[in-house]
Amino acid sequence: MKNNKDKDNDMPNGCTPKGCCCDDNHGDVYPYPPLSHCIEKYIKTSVGDVAVVKTTLDAEDKLGAFRVRIGIKRDDYRVNPGVYAVGNPDDSSPVLVSANYKLSFDALRKELSDVNAWIVVIDTKGINVWCAAGKGTFGTEEIISKINNLQIAKLVSHKKIILPQLGAPGVQAHIITKQTGFKVVFGPVRAQDIKAFLENNMIASRAMRTVLFSLKDRIIIIPVELVTVSIPIPIFYVFFIIYNLISKQPIVFGEVLLKSLLNIIPFVGAILLGTVFVPILLPIIPFRAFSLKGLVIGVIGSVVTMLLYPVFMLPESILFMIATVLLMLVITSYLALNFTGTSTYTSFSGAELETQITFPIAIVTAIIGVVLMIVVKILEFV
Amino acid sequence: MEHQYIKNVATLQLDTDKCTGCKMCTFVCPHNVFEVQNRKSVIVDLDKCMECGACAHNCAFDAITVKPGVGCAFAIVRGILTNSEPNCGCDDDGACC
Numbered sequence: 001m002k003n004n005k006d007k008d009n010d011m012p013n014g015c016t017p018k019g020c021c022c023d024d025n026h027g028d029v030y031p032y033p034p035l036s037h038c039i040e041k042y043i044k045t046s047v048g049d050v051a052v053v054k055t056t057l058d059a060e061d062k063l064g065a066f067r068v069r070i071g072i073k074r075d076d077y078r079v080n081p082g083v084y085a086v087g088n089p090d091d092s093s094p095v096l097v098s099a100n101y102k103l104s105f106d107a108l109r110k111e112l113s114d115v116n117a118w119i120v121v122i123d124t125k126g127i128n129v130w131c132a133a134g135k136g137t138f139g140t141e142e143i144i145s146k147i148n149n150l151q152i153a154k155l156v157s158h159k160k161i162i163l164p165q166l167g168a169p170g171v172q173a174h175i176i177t178k179q180t181g182f183k184v185v186f187g188p189v190r191a192q193d194i195k196a197f198l199e200n201n202m203i204a205s206r207a208m209r210t211v212l213f214s215l216k217d218r219i220i221i222i223p224v225e226l227v228t229v230s231i232p233i234p235i236f237y238v239f240f241i242i243y244n245l246i247s248k249q250p251i252v253f254g255e256v257l258l259k260s261l262l263n264i265i266p267f268v269g270a271i272l273l274g275t276v277f278v279p280i281l282l283p284i285i286p287f288r289a290f291s292l293k294g295l296v297i298g299v300i301g302s303v304v305t306m307l308l309y310p311v312f313m314l315p316e317s318i319l320f321m322i323a324t325v326l327l328m329l330v331i332t333s334y335l336a337l338n339f340t341g342t343s344t345y346t347s348f349s350g351a352e353l354e355t356q357i358t359f360p361i362a363i364v365t366a367i368i369g370v371v372l373m374i375v376v377k378i379l380e381f382v
Numbered sequence: 383m384e385h386q387y388i389k390n391v392a393t394l395q396l397d398t399d400k401c402t403g404c405k406m407c408t409f410v411c412p413h414n415v416f417e418v419q420n421r422k423s424v425i426v427d428l429d430k431c432m433e434c435g436a437c438a439h440n441c442a443f444d445a446i447t448v449k450p451g452v453g454c455a456f457a458i459v460r461g462i463l464t465n466s467e468p469n470c471g472c473d474d475d476g477a478c479c
Contacts, residue, residue, distance in 0.1 A: 134434070134452060168410035168436035169450065186409050204409070211412035213385055288388050290455070341454030343385070345413065347433040348451025348458075348468070350388035355455040359462075 035079060037061075038109075043085060047151045052085045055113040061106055068103060069220065071227040078126040079105045083150050087116035091157040094198060096187070097143065098164070099124040099132050107191040115195060118155060122146045133170030140171045147180045162187045162202065165209055213344045218279040221342055225275045229335060233271070236264045246377060262313045266305040270328040273301045274335025282343075290346070291358040294336025298329040315376050323372035330366045333358060392431035393449040398422050400445035407437040407446060 035053065037060050042049040057065075068074040079100045086109060095118045098108050105121060122142050124132035132138035147153070147161070163171065165186040173184035188197045188208035197204055240260035245251060278285070278297055285293040302325040305312070314320055337358055340346040394415070403421035408414075413430040416423050416437065423445070425431075435450025452468060461468035 133436075165410060165436075166412065168440055169434040171439065173406070173440045174442035189412060206414065209409065209412070210414055283385050288386050337455045341452065341456050343453070345385045345430070345432050346387050346453030347392050347431060348449065348453050349391040349393055349433060351453040351455050352451075352458050352468075353388060353391055355458045355462075359455075359459055 043088075045083075045155060046091075047083070047155050050083050050085050050118075052087075053109050053119070055086055055109055055111075055115075057106055057110050061102075065103060065106065069223055071224040074224070075126060077102045079121050081121045081123040081146065083152075083155065084109075084119040084121060085117070086112040086119065087114065089116040089118050091155065093117050093156065094202075095120055095152060095156055095161045096194070097122060097146075097161055097167070099127065099129045099138055099167075101126050101128045101132075104128045108194070111191045111194050115198065117198075118152075120146055120150060120152065120161070129164045130166040130169075133167045136170050138167045138170040140175050143171060143176055144179045147176075147182060152182070153180075159183055160185055160202075164191075165189050165204065166211070211344050213282075215280065217344070218282060222276055222279060225279075225339075225342065229271055229275050229338075233264070233268055236267050237261070240264055243373070243377060248380060259313050262311070265312050266301075266314075266324055266328055267331065269305070270298065270301055270331035271335065273297050274332040274339075278332070278336045278339060279342075282339075289350075289354045289358075290340050290343075291333045291337040291354050291362075294333035295329060297336070298332030301332060302328050315380075317376050317379075319372050319379075320376045323369040323376070326365050326369035326372070330362045330369065334362050337362075386429065387432075387453075389429045392428050392433055393447075394425065394428060394431045394433065394437075395447045396423060396425050397445045397447075398424075400443045402443055402445075404442070406440050406442070410436040410440050412436070 035051070037058060038053050040052045040054050042051055064077060068077050079102050081100050093116045096108065097120045098105055100121050100123055105119075108119065122138065123146075124137045124142075127135065127137060129138055143161075143163075152161070153159075159182050161176075161182045162185050163173075166189055168186055171184070173186070176182060176184050185202050186204065186209075187202075188194060188204045189211055190208070193204070193208040197208060237260055240263040241256060244256045244260055244263070245253075274294055274297070278290075278294055281297070282293065285296050287293050287296065305324065305328065306321065309321065310316075314324060337354065340351045340354075396416075401423045403418050403423060405418050405423075407416045407423050408418055412434065413427070413432060415425055415427050415431045417426045418424070431448070432453055433448050433450055435448055438446040438448045438450070454468070457468040460466075
């Protein structure tokens with residue numbers, strides 16, 4: 001839950017967009033930097049001044065998105081909750097609800113050129129709509145409290161709010177309606193369809209309602225995954241340095257460092273296979289279970305590794321070759337299994353089933369692999 | 383190519399007697415699991431269900447039950463290790479929105 005932490009920040013709270021959240025009547029004040037570069041102007045409304053945000057993303061927005069995509073402080077990229085406007089909305093304009101994760105907010109506003117609408121940003125603790133809905137922070141209570149505190153009933157004369165469809169797991173639309181009088185309309189899954197949705201009398205087509213997991217969706221998350229899974233690489237390296245230092249032959253430390261670097265290539269390769277190739281090839285790899293998909297890719301990687309075996313300067317021993325293959329298979333299967341958490345279509349029951357079967361096997365296999373490597377080293381001395 | 387996950391495991395259930403055919407489940411389901419036929423909702427593709435819980439939450443007539451949860455192995459492993467409910471500590475953005 002690392003991302004749920006509200007960071008202490010010494011930023012003065014006067015920096016929030018006027019009329020959105022500074023005002024005591026308008027709910028919470030957050031210590032986030034101002035969106036000033038996104039704001040075109042302020043307009044006067046019956047509930048105070050409201051910031052009109054730009055519908056184009058500038059260099060600062062793009063740099064921020066890039067930073068988050070490569071995993072730097074990605075859990076601290078927030079927008080202050082409150083009411084915002086795009087275009088020149090009036091009391092008949094649609095009300096769109098969004099999360100206070102800036103990537104979500106940007107994804108929405110950049111699709112709203114030439115649209116007059118209100119955007120109600122609720123407090124999802126800086127988490128995107130779908131994940132926040134899963135956690136319940138994009139939830140019924142929060143939406144009801146924002147509708148009330150932000151006086152949406154005073155802002156518009158109609159009784160409709162548009163929620164992103166992916167917020168649905170966290171909300172009970174009928175309860176919101178009962179408590180606030182606002183009818184909930186679920187909009188499209190993707191912000192890019194919002195204009196078409198509004199033009200289509202607020203009816204989301206089947207395509208707009210369907211979650212995809214396209215090649216682009218899968219590629220865009222690879223960098224963040226890579227940052228996380230690269231952590232054990234230095235451990236592999238240290239393991240092989242120690243492994244190579246224990247030797248009957250005379251040792252040159254520089255050579256050990258270089259040799260160990262070659263030694264870890266198959267294992268680093270397995271990490272890349274699991275985090276890059278599995279996501280890219282996901283739908284065309286045989287089997288439904290992710291761990292089996294990882295196994296398939298691991299087998300291919302192992303075959304290549306065995307063909308190139310001398311290059312890696314690993315011990316010339318059948319046992320060590322077996323150990324290498326076992327560990328590679330564990331790495332690719334585990335990383336593929338881990339990708340269930342990133343995918344957009346795996347069920348809890350399915351993930352639970354395959355985890356219960358795969359996880360113990362993976363642990364035992366990994367232990368066998370490491371023990372075999374140690375056995376090979378011991379045999380060197382006997 | 384269409385993504386397909388493990389078959390016959392989803393905990394989704396629909397009580398047709400309670401269903402009024404309001405179509406809410408068809409609006410919120412991200413994988414088109416439901417279709418309304420003859421004024422009643424029908425589960426047309428159970429294996430597509432990812433147990434997000436959107437349908438059950440938004441059914442005003444309590445016609446749908448599902449054990450919602452995150453389809454995330456890492457959360458499940460952590461749940462087993464810490465002896466707690468699997469919880470999604472990951473905050474992936476790309477896959478979601």
